[in-house]
Amino acid sequence: MLGSVAHSAIFSIALWVVVAVVLSVPAVVLAVALPIGAAGASQAPLPEGTTPIRSPDSLIIEPDAGMGPLDALMGSAQHSVDISMYELADPRAESILAADATRGVRVRVVLDQHRERSRNQAAFSYLTSRGVAVHWAPAVNYTFHIKSICVDATQCAVMTLNLTSRYYATTRDFAVVDTDQADVTSIEQTFAGDFGGHPAVPAPATDLVWSPGSTAALADLIAGARRTVLVYNEELRDPTTVDALASAARRGVRVEVVMTYQPSWVPNFDALAAAGAHVHVLYGEHPVYVHAKMIWVDGQRVFLGSENLSTASLAWNRELGLISTDPAIVQATEQTFAHDAALAPIWPVRRGPPRTARSTRSVARS
Numbered sequence: 001m002l003g004s005v006a007h008s009a010i011f012s013i014a015l016w017v018v019v020a021v022v023l024s025v026p027a028v029v030l031a032v033a034l035p036i037g038a039a040g041a042s043q044a045p046l047p048e049g050t051t052p053i054r055s056p057d058s059l060i061i062e063p064d065a066g067m068g069p070l071d072a073l074m075g076s077a078q079h080s081v082d083i084s085m086y087e088l089a090d091p092r093a094e095s096i097l098a099a100d101a102t103r104g105v106r107v108r109v110v111l112d113q114h115r116e117r118s119r120n121q122a123a124f125s126y127l128t129s130r131g132v133a134v135h136w137a138p139a140v141n142y143t144f145h146i147k148s149i150c151v152d153a154t155q156c157a158v159m160t161l162n163l164t165s166r167y168y169a170t171t172r173d174f175a176v177v178d179t180d181q182a183d184v185t186s187i188e189q190t191f192a193g194d195f196g197g198h199p200a201v202p203a204p205a206t207d208l209v210w211s212p213g214s215t216a217a218l219a220d221l222i223a224g225a226r227r228t229v230l231v232y233n234e235e236l237r238d239p240t241t242v243d244a245l246a247s248a249a250r251r252g253v254r255v256e257v258v259m260t261y262q263p264s265w266v267p268n269f270d271a272l273a274a275a276g277a278h279v280h281v282l283y284g285e286h287p288v289y290v291h292a293k294m295i296w297v298d299g300q301r302v303f304l305g306s307e308n309l310s311t312a313s314l315a316w317n318r319e320l321g322l323i324s325t326d327p328a329i330v331q332a333t334e335q336t337f338a339h340d341a342a343l344a345p346i347w348p349v350r351r352g353p354p355r356t357a358r359s360t361r362s363v364a365r366s
Contacts, residue, residue, distance in 0.1 A: 059329045061336055062161060062173040063288065070175060071096055073151055080106045082150040082191045086366065087116045088123040090165040098130035107132045110194050112144035138199050142212065145317040145366065147306045148187060155179045156187045158322050160292045160304060167365055170285040172232065172292045172340060174304045176322060176329065183208055194318065211319030214307055218314065219244040221295055221303060221323065230296035230337045231257045234366065235308035236265040246275035256280065258340050260290045269347045280344035287343055291365055293321065294333060301325050302333050
């Protein structure tokens with residue numbers, strides 16, 4: 001199992017090139033029509049202090065990969081594109097979706113309105129004016145925090161990132177292109193309910209992790225660790241998963257966490273450090289802002305998805321993640337984590353956060 005360009009200029013290039021995107025499990029090759037230079041145009045320079053990280057074809061590591069692979073995925077559609085997105089503010093992606101609709105592909109998008117309606121309004125209006133069916137997520141008492149792209153009901157990108165171009169160059173994120181048919185069916189069926197305004201309980205799929213209701217699945221994943229747990233997250237406020245991490249550290253499991261500093265996380269940084277975990281702390285966007293949500297266990301399994309380690313995210317919001325046992329994905333995510341951990345001091349940091357990082361409101365994202 002697996003910046004920003006004006007709308008009117010995106011498709012003015014007359015020459016087109018075929019880009020092959022290879023998905024490894026199961027093996028699938030897609031011929032994708034994109035303008036010459038498309039991938040390069042969407043790949044920003046890496047932040048200072050980082051080096052490119054190679055990944056298996058089914059895993060997209062950001063910011064290293066750039067947005068070319070996801071642009072190619074959206075542009076490859078022959079029949080349908082279904083997108084669930086917390087925040088959409090990427091003129092290039094929006095133009096690709098509009099072009100899909102123009103050539104007869106059914107394009108449907110569901111956007112969050114609970115917290116991000118104002119930021120999503122421009123994309124909503126632009127896409128609607130170009131024949132894309134855009135709906136606001138159901139008006140319920142939770143945030144629509146899911147991030148997924150499904151193409152032709154055969155593959156879905158399950159992502160930790162939003163489609164927000166202003167963050168691409170400086171943010172650690174992942175996407176997994178999932179071609180397991182049970183997974184794709186579950187994601188598409190859940191999308192249909194959300195698009196129709198009638199959210200339903202997702203259909204069972206063995207490796208998907210859905211919210212609301214993912215607390216137990218992630219706590220159990222941590223509790224099952226025997227040797228090592230590696231964690232990326234943007235938030236650290238859910239008591240159940242924090243306790244699971246602390247318990248693992250106390251029983252001798254090597255627990256390592258890489259996060260971007262926020263004052264709100266300090267009590268739980270302290271609690272994990274006291275239990276024996278190593279918490280690696282980055283500041284601001286240097287070298288990257290940690291937006292990824294990952295739980296890596298024993299070199300055998302890795303969770304990647306939209307779920308933050310907060311009660312709201314795990315218990316209330318619409319979220320989606322998956323647990324992969326693909327050895328190539330497990331290895332690539334471990335290598336990425338080791339790269340970032342080596343650049344981050346271990347908590348407690350004796351000198352405190354740099355002056356420029358003490359207020360991180362301007363760089364925080366969800």
